[in-house]
Amino acid sequence: MAAKKLNIKDKYRLLTRDLDWDFSYEDPKKAFPYEEFEGIKITDWDKWEDPFRLTMDTYWKYQAEKEKKLYAIFDAFSQNNGHLNVVDPRYVNAVKLFLTGVSPLEYQAYQGFAHVGRQFSGVGARVACQMQSLDELRHVQTQIHAMSHYNKFFDGLQEFSHQHDRVWYLSVPKSFFTDARSAGPFEFMIAIGFSFEYVLTNLLFVPFMSGAAHNGDMATVTFGFSAQSDEARHMTLGLEVIKFLLEQHEDNLPIVQKWIDKWFWRGTRLLTIVAMMMDYMLPKKVMSWKEAWEVYFEEAGGALFKDLARYGIKMPKYVEVIEKEKEHISHQAWWTFYTHGHAAGFHTWIPSDEELDWFSEKYPDTFDKYYRPLWEMAKEMEAKGERFYTTGLPQLCQVCQIPMLFTEMDNPNQNAMRDTMYKNERYHFCSDGCCDIFEEEPEKYVQAWLPVHQIFQGNCGGPEMGDILSDFYRMNVGHDNMDMKGSPDEKRWNKWKGVA
Amino acid sequence: MTIEIKTAMLEPVRNTFAHIERRFGDKPATRYQEATYDVASEVNFHYRPIWQPEFELNDSGRTAIVMEDWYAFKDPRQFYYGSYVQARAKQQEVSESNYKFFEKRDLARLISDEIKQKLIRLLVPLRHVEQAANLNNVYGSSLGYGTAITQALLYNGMDRLGNAQYLSRIGLILDGNTGDSLVVAKHHWVEDSVWQGVRAYCEANICVEDWFESFVAQDVVLDALVYELVYIQFDAWLQENGAQDIGMLTEFIQNWNKDTNRWVDSVLKIAAADCSENKALLEQWVSTWRGKAVEALAPLATEMLGEGALDHAVAALDKRLQKAGLFK
Amino acid sequence: MPVYALNPGYTGERMDRVENFGGNQVVYFGWDEHRMFCAAKAFPLPPSMPFAAVMEKILPEAFGQHPEFSQINWDTAEWLLNNEPFKPQMDASLEAQGIDHKSLIRFKTPELKGYAGAGV
């Protein structure tokens, strides 16, 4: 008997989708207790369209192939002291921020997708989420392995895990992800699966990684692009989730739209760090943050939202603010880190004159007017031997937890400030977007562990800043922090390169 | 001479990350160590889960098992993602050539209809048991504590999906890719009295809240018994009854079991050794679930192999439990 | 709705209640259109602190690095307390003049345009 050939779709249906059965000995709600409380209505999980159809054997095969290639490059990188090929040692500070700020998010993504990959009662969605969970675990581990070599030769990477749980600026990415994970399973999928993976991670993993290659960092670009090859599956899952929810029931539309509004805002705030990494921490430039934003958000995201319009989905709220902010945020963020360079776990610096000119060219409407004067002032101060480190601690936004550094788009000289009262206590926000998020769910956001307030409450040791940095954050003060100029990193680099 | 100077100049500043150095000393670390230890967040989660506010997002309190150090659960296989997928890829390559060979030579035609029916009724429905095991292991991975055990639980969960898919392919080989055998097998799983005990056991375990208890009920108790019954005893029976080629199709799961048992036993041993409360609790869980499993598997074991088969399997389980330090 | 939780009764622990600050309250100070300082600054202060002490100690510590700080004409400075026009009373305590926990005080110095007149 000649067996008929099965196509990929039928095979996947038989091997995977058919594994579930209807419970008769237990209440399925006890097995899948989190599926209803968010108000999302699922009428038929069978309508789920598998975004990709990898069976586990194929998954192991292709992923092992990717891993083999990747680790061969890591091995070669460390055997040949690949860190010496970086075009400029300032670049390595981007790697430090990546390992302390981003890699732990991959870990949280692993945990979050494992959770929804257990909790959805539809097998198709569940398996897709489980595979993503496994991929995310891959990402955090390959990133640690890629940066393991840098850790041996540069300061500021050695306490990434401890610092992610504590350091003031790292509470920004951390709280972004704990916000998503502490939400219900469908909100998590819109937050991470759709908003973050479909549009926002591209900005980190595509133009930034291409920039890493341009700056001579083969280890990072290799894990970046290798991770991104999984990301294409994740993006497809993110898009399928939203289509599925919208096709299941019309009542899902307002809920999904609310989550899109929230998570695009929260995501763009988080990407402020990436904006700064792209513009300021890649010494050799590929494209500006503004250009990357135009290609990956405005163009690609625009096409996406046009496609989703047939379901009644609109562009995220405050998209007009976001469009203006692309001209500003990278400059505002780097100035913040530069002026808090004593309290950062990586080095900061004044951009070179060539870089300042590049900014003028890339940001003709804003750079010379608003940001060049900051650097002129910093240069003057540095020349006088008074490198500017600001005193005291900044006010933080209750939601995104970023210092309140963003300005009003109709008056970019003035910081934007919003506030609201809840249960007789005042809360402050960097923007209408963050304020809206708080007002929608204040009981959630009153719990924010705001680093500045925690220091004041005496929960971070101290009270001297130096003690907080060295004992609570476990920074190696005088090595990890302060200006790139005169840092041990710079001295070692010069020694390796034979520069006096 | 110049080479010597260059090497001296490129002396590393440190050998590994600080948290790895605190555990293992100031020396170069393995990839397993750097990928595993102290990677998960421990404090300052900002928001309590709206679906479970009694716990933090990462909280060791979701099981009654207590550990001095949750990173004590070193995986004897030292699987991190890269070593895990590469190990499985090698196994699947062998398995793929087995399946191809079996299909190409149409070895199914050498198997009697009677045995085919037996396989569809008694072997193929195990894909649903694997599906339950997938849920239970992923559950532990998502709510468990410390990367050492949670990553291994995820690998195990995905393995179970792989096992379910391999078992489904046996059905497809037997029915010439029509999928009819899978429909029949599922019917047995849902209706046939031989399976109802096992199905009730699986459904009950999926609803267990304590993730470590769920691990015990699945990976320790049920898996050990199924492994002995199906992949050792039934495999031998097939060999004796002219269906030895099926062994080519279950080889993956057999080898997988050997590999995984090492990890399961080590988890049990490490948890039991940590404190007497753990040991007592594990013994209580094992006793409860072993009782249920024996009852659930009895009709299946009898139908598959006759009297006495289950006793052998229970004896093998007890031996493993003893070796792990329980019940002594 | 204060939160969309699985079960009713979800309440978040308010992390920054004034009782948690050991007798102090948090007050934020911002100098409008002076971007040398990336954001307003936060200080834990005793509610009994007179505003004169803010002028003497806190504001110089917060903003004294700016070359224009010494040129501020405090008589013409415009103040906002939590978005409302405000006139500080030097001898009164913070709490006596309505500066409570997590209050934001902003001041504007219209004649000072910042470094290079660029709002820096």
Add this chain to the structure above:
Amino acid sequence: MSKVYIALQDNEQSRYIVEAIEETNPDSTIIHMPAMIRVEREHKLVIDREVVEEKMGREWDVQELHVNLITLGGNVDEDDDRFVLEWKL
């Protein structure tokens, strides 16, 4: 009309895939960037297994695409013979 796009790691395999894409979708735009190749096209882009196999001179499984893929934009439809990216407007 919106553009769909795909980006591949710049390596030997991808060069064949890009050649195949160009042949199947003559009016697509190829952009070379550091370490990556980006291909864009209005509305729809098709990768045809047979054309890739012809370029590579060997059998090629559509799912192999994932090994070299960096990112994409558009709705994906993948079967044994084709990988299709499309905006359904």
